Amino acid sequence: MTAATDGHAIPPIRDLPAGRLADRARHLQAELRPRPGNRLVLPALLRPRLRTAALAMAGVCAAVAATLAFTLGGGSGGSHPAYVLETAHGDGWVGVAFTALTRLPAQHTPASSPTTTVIRGGTDGQRQLLHSIVRATRPNTITTIAVISAGTRVTLRMKAADNSLQTQWQEWLVAGAFRDRATAAGKHWTVALDNGDQLGTIARGTTPAVPPARPGDVRAARQRFERAAAKAGLRLHRLDLSRPDGVAVAATFETSHPALVLRHQMRTFLAAIGYGWHGYDGVYVDLIDRSGATVWQTATALRTTTGSVGSREDLAGCSPVASVGGYPGPPPCPVN
Amino acid sequence: MMEPDDSVLWARSRAGDSDAFGLLFERHATAIYNYCFRRLGDWAAAEDMLSIVFLEAWRRRDKELPPDKVLPWLYGIATNVVRNRRRSERRHAAALRRVPEPRPVPGFADAAIERVDDERQMQRALALIGRLPRHEQDVFALCAWSELSYEDAATSLGVPVGTIRSRLSRARRHLRELEPAFGHEQGTRVNVQEALEP
Numbered sequence: 001m002t003a004a005t006d007g008h009a010i011p012p013i014r015d016l017p018a019g020r021l022a023d024r025a026r027h028l029q030a031e032l033r034p035r036p037g038n039r040l041v042l043p044a045l046l047r048p049r050l051r052t053a054a055l056a057m058a059g060v061c062a063a064v065a066a067t068l069a070f071t072l073g074g075g076s077g078g079s080h081p082a083y084v085l086e087t088a089h090g091d092g093w094v095g096v097a098f099t100a101l102t103r104l105p106a107q108h109t110p111a112s113s114p115t116t117t118v119i120r121g122g123t124d125g126q127r128q129l130l131h132s133i134v135r136a137t138r139p140n141t142i143t144t145i146a147v148i149s150a151g152t153r154v155t156l157r158m159k160a161a162d163n164s165l166q167t168q169w170q171e172w173l174v175a176g177a178f179r180d181r182a183t184a185a186g187k188h189w190t191v192a193l194d195n196g197d198q199l200g201t202i203a204r205g206t207t208p209a210v211p212p213a214r215p216g217d218v219r220a221a222r223q224r225f226e227r228a229a230a231k232a233g234l235r236l237h238r239l240d241l242s243r244p245d246g247v248a249v250a251a252t253f254e255t256s257h258p259a260l261v262l263r264h265q266m267r268t269f270l271a272a273i274g275y276g277w278h279g280y281d282g283v284y285v286d287l288i289d290r291s292g293a294t295v296w297q298t299a300t301a302l303r304t305t306t307g308s309v310g311s312r313e314d315l316a317g318c319s320p321v322a323s324v325g326g327y328p329g330p331p332p333c334p335v336n
Numbered sequence: 337m338m339e340p341d342d343s344v345l346w347a348r349s350r351a352g353d354s355d356a357f358g359l360l361f362e363r364h365a366t367a368i369y370n371y372c373f374r375r376l377g378d379w380a381a382a383e384d385m386l387s388i389v390f391l392e393a394w395r396r397r398d399k400e401l402p403p404d405k406v407l408p409w410l411y412g413i414a415t416n417v418v419r420n421r422r423r424s425e426r427r428h429a430a431a432l433r434r435v436p437e438p439r440p441v442p443g444f445a446d447a448a449i450e451r452v453d454d455e456r457q458m459q460r461a462l463a464l465i466g467r468l469p470r471h472e473q474d475v476f477a478l479c480a481w482s483e484l485s486y487e488d489a490a491t492s493l494g495v496p497v498g499t500i501r502s503r504l505s506r507a508r509r510h511l512r513e514l515e516p517a518f519g520h521e522q523g524t525r526v527n528v529q530e531a532l533e534p
Contacts, residue, residue, distance in 0.1 A: 010461050010481060011454035013370045020383060021365055023436050028361055028390055031431050032354040163422045195423075310426075 115141050115161050122147025126154065126182075133177045138242040139250065141167045142174065154182075155192040165308055166250065169284045169299035171195045176303025177244035177281065184212070193304070210246040210281055210302050221247045221280070228272035229253070232265040237288060245303070250284040258287060258295040259335045262311075262318035266296075270320055278302065342406040350397050357397075361390050364407055367482070368414050374481050375418040377458035379451050384432055388424050389414045391431060405491050408484060412492035415474050467514055472507035479504050 016024065117134045119127045126147050134140055141164075146157040156175050160167040171193060179191035218241050229236045229251070237254040241247060253269075255261040266287065273283070286297035298309040298321050309321045318333035340348075340356075342363070348356035368389050373382035392413050401409055417424045425432065465473050471493075478489040479500065486504075490497045 009457065010374060011457050013366065014373075014379075014451070014454070015366055016369055016383060016386075017438065020438060021362070023438075024365065024383065024387055025358060025361055027431075027435050028387060029354060029358055030434070031387075031391060032357065032394055163420070163426075165426075168423075 115143050117142050117145060119145045119147065122149055122154070129181060129185075130156075130174070130178060133174050133181070133244050136243045137170055137173055137177075137248065138240050139166070140170055142170055145174070152189050153192065154178075154189045155194055157194045160195070165297050165299050165310060166284055166286070168195065168308070169250075169282060169301060172299075172301035172304045172306045173242075173244045173248050173282050176301055180210075180303055181212075181245055210279065212245050213243045213247050217247050218243060221249055225249055225251055225273060228269050231272050232269035234261065234265050234269055244281050246279070246281040248281040248283070251286075253285070253287050254290065255287060256290050258289055258312070259315055259318050259333060261287060262296055262315055262320060263333055263335050267320040341404075343401070343403045346401055346406050349394070350399075352397075354394075357390075357394055360406065364410055365390075367407065368410055371411060371414050371477070371482050372418055373454070374458060375415075375462075375477055376421070377455050377462050379455065381421070384425065384435070385414065385417055385421070387432065387435065388417050388428050391428055392417060392424075402491075405488070408488035408491040411478060411482065411484065411488075412494065415478070415492060419470070419474075464511065464514060468507055468510050472503050472510065475500055475503040476507040476511075
């Protein structure tokens with residue numbers, strides 16, 4: 001039988017296949033439950049550090065939450081499990097809106113050509129501020145920002161040229177810088193980011209300890225990243241520095257031996273730049289193979305406390321950054 | 337015993353009652369599942385989108401909703417989730433990996449063939465609808481395919497009722513221009529079983 005609506009034939013309404021509604025209902029209930037005790041399945045290398053890290057994390061969480069207690073994820077807060085990105089050196093990154101990736105998305109490479117961002121809505125001042133932020137954010141693949149103001153709530157609805165993690169990271173940077181630069185100018189807006197799948201408020205009054213960039217900060221960051229890459233023996237394919245407010249760094253490395261690089265050199269590099277990435281608006285790092293395909297990537301944005309890590313599935317066990325919480329056991333790293 | 341209405345269940349969900357939210361899931365899963373299918377033309381993907389829609393709804397449970405607008409709001413979430421399918425899947429990748437594998441079901445073959453037919457038919461419809469501007473596609477899918485009222489579609493998309501009317505009108509006009517036969521029954525289906533027979 002065919003249903004015809006508005007003169008156009010479409011298939012009829014169907015139930016889920018036998019048993020699947022119950023399966024999905026059980027799955028949903030399982031996902032809704034906070035799972036504080038079900039957090040830690042990490043690459044083998046990280047496990048020995050985990051006991052101490054977990055203990056430390058309990059203490060650290062409270063302190064970090066006090067300074068970074070803003071969320072991008074709906075603001076309903078309380079019962080959301082905190083996701084933790086745990087590094088090989090035991091440093092952690094706490095937030096409630098991490099995209100926990102174990103597989104790279106189908107489209108993970110951002111559009112190559114810089115985009116001119118169209119900014120609509122809002123006041124002249126809001127548009128000017130956003131223009132100055134997106135001009136200072138490179139690369140930039142955000143195509144449109146619609147500013148929707150309702151009282152003191154300002155929603156930034158962003159559309160982008162692609163769905164890559166780097167583009168999401170740019171959106172976090174712009175939203176965070178907008179909130180903090182507005183606050184610094186005396187505009188105490190509640191800023192929300194709506195980028196299609198993330199819709200949430202960056203809570204007000206929790207300005208993180210990231211100062212606006214001063215003259216020389218960009219150059220210093222460039223030197224720091226280049227030195228760290230040299231120390232780790234990594235081949236820097238591309239390095240973009242920008243100043244949405246503080247300094248943001250996007251680094252791409254190229255290798256013919258991704259497993260080895262992830263297992264050893266990337267750890268050295270991340271340690272050299274400081275695993276927590278504090279002091280930067282955000283850091284994006286990815287590793288591409290000789291064909292130009294991304295095999296690993298991570299991104300953090302301090303002002304929105306958002307972050308993500310993703311890896312080609314067979315290399316997940318080599319990743320120097322792991323997502324704690326809902327992370328199924330990755331396959332073992334193919335190299336020692 | 338009378339079952340609590342959506343507004344009551346939503347109020348309880350907002351207070352963190354996952355059982356109440358589970359009842360909303362059971363009540364509206366089929367509608368959202370079919371809507372997702374009609375936007376994607378893929379039953380398996382629609383099943384994943386169904387889970388994502390309700391995970392997103394739970395994540396946004398601080399949302400205050402007018403009485404009787406829970407389902408239209410879920411349609412709105414589904415519209416966004418489907419539109420940003422890759423992002424949605426990426427965001428909920430870990431959760432999707434925990435979905436149990438389907439179990440073999442005796443006598444499922446006929447149903448599977450039926451569903452393959454559905455997908456082919458839906459892909460044809462989507463190829464046509466896909467030539468409309470995106471906002472017209474959304475309105476058409478909600479009003480014509482899911483039979484939402486103008487008011488409910490307005491709630492789903494967060495636009496005024498007048499906008500729904502005008503978009504739907506434009507969508508119908510565009511469809512008539514794109515396919516002159518539009519407006520007549522076009523129930524030709526490909527039956528996979530017949531097509532495969534020599």
